[in-house]
Amino acid sequence: MNHKKIKFHTVIIIIVTLLILLITLFPYYYLIIQSFLPWDMVDKSFIPTKVTLDSYTYLLNRGGSSNPFMWIRALLNSFIVAFPTAVVSIAVGLMTGYAATNMQYKGKSAIHSSLLFQMFFPVIILLVPRYMIVKPLANHYSGMILPLIISVWGIFMYINYFKTVPKSVFEAAKIDGASDFKILRKIALPSTKSISIIVFLSVFMTRWNELMWDMLIAPNINVQTLNVMISTQFNQNSNIPGPMYAASILLTMPIIILFLCFSKYFKEGINFMLK
């Protein structure tokens, strides 16, 4: 970069922005540092003078023989619950979104009204009935996954995207004799790459961070997600905060790293979020 070209007020703006950014991200710095400090120094130092894995090995050994590796299992449970939800959200979003924008059929407007209704509908009303419906699957992954498996927001992302794609793209394939299934797989899916990545990550993140439903339907320690386990294990004032910081790292970092890896797709996708 040519430094002579940068004006004085740009420098001021850079400094102010970075300062706000530092304050915003300070909790993460603090979290990381504290999770690696020896326990007698946790919360007493802002600089990592000594690094240990004490807090992490503590998590690894917690649970004893009755619940071996409960924290590792909680981390796995979070994946087991969030991953299929994200994949199904993409598949259903793609199908429903394609049908809503590129196909003519009876009942189209009814489906669209239902989608709109659901988009703005407060889910809290459904809490007790959903709990009753899914109760036979309590403490099973299916009971945690099924009620939240479709993302209406995701469907609208695809609808908004397909609206911007000229119909002629799909018409041409149809005239060539391709079935709608084939068009969906061979043309629509590859063209929605950035939308699909955003839907995947956002749904994954939302599901990963869900508290109320997982807490209700899966209180058993063997199927608890990491999010629920942190809320139950560290919700009292403990005198060993180290493991709390380590567990929070396990909870937040996978999502942050995933998003940072794919952040370049967001610039394109953000335009479809607010329509």
Next chain:
Amino acid sequence: MHKKIKAVPESIPKRSGLSYESRTAWLFNTPYIVYSVVFLFLPLGWAAWLSVTDWNLMSPKYNLVGLKNFTQLFTDDNVQAAFWNSFRYLVPIVLLCFVFGMGIALLTSKLPGKMKGIVATLFFIPYLTSGVATSVMIKYVFSYNSLLNVFLREHYQLNINWLQSGAAFWILIGMIVWKMGGYYALFVLSAIESISADVYEAAVIDGCTGFKKFIKITLPMITPTITSVVVLAAGLSFQIFSEPFLLTGGGPDLSTTTWQLEIYKTSFVSFNAGYGAAMAIVNAVQIFLTIQIITWIMNRVNKKFGW
């Protein structure tokens, strides 16, 4: 699924195949339809039914109580608190999210090209963080033996139970704004970026610069995005659960309680499932009306100042 794909004839008559298209479309919609019947419409009807009963979540017996649940809401302190708190949350959350979102977006938009994307992404990180992680950390920061409280005790003889004081509400607001500010900034930034350079050039030729340029051009051009951000933030303030659930339990004196928390507690802690359903319905009506009013106001603002 695969079998069905094979059953489709390779070449389809173009126009006469409308009923075929209809069938395929319904097939595409099947997963959504099944889901919404089982997890939306059936529970919705059930919830409406529950709201006129006194069912206790466990027993097979229940009584029809008519509208008693709804009339009882008016005299219930917890419900009153949840109702008014949603507005108490809404105003500072919308205002602060707007201020921080706009501020971060405007600053970021002035950064040199390469930094812009990186900085915007970094501001987005708090949005990804689970409310549980931030809550347990905040709980610890404000606990009796925390660094902060030990310091205040030793140096100022202050002994504050932060999470059961008037400050609790503002701690929660701070957590939510911290989490959402960078997310909303991304929308505003994207809107600012999409204003074409021609518009600005024309403005500069007409002698429009600096603050005036911002007021006359940038702001009117991004009002549709601001409208969306305000509506999103307003909707968000009805969704608060994890933070008061883990930090304050709704206290002190119900000052931080929310609908979500009260409905959860009524249904699953005191087992008044019928009454909880009635609460949820009133909550939904409040959300609907509030969002309608805010959208109406923002549309007026849009018409007056937008392009």
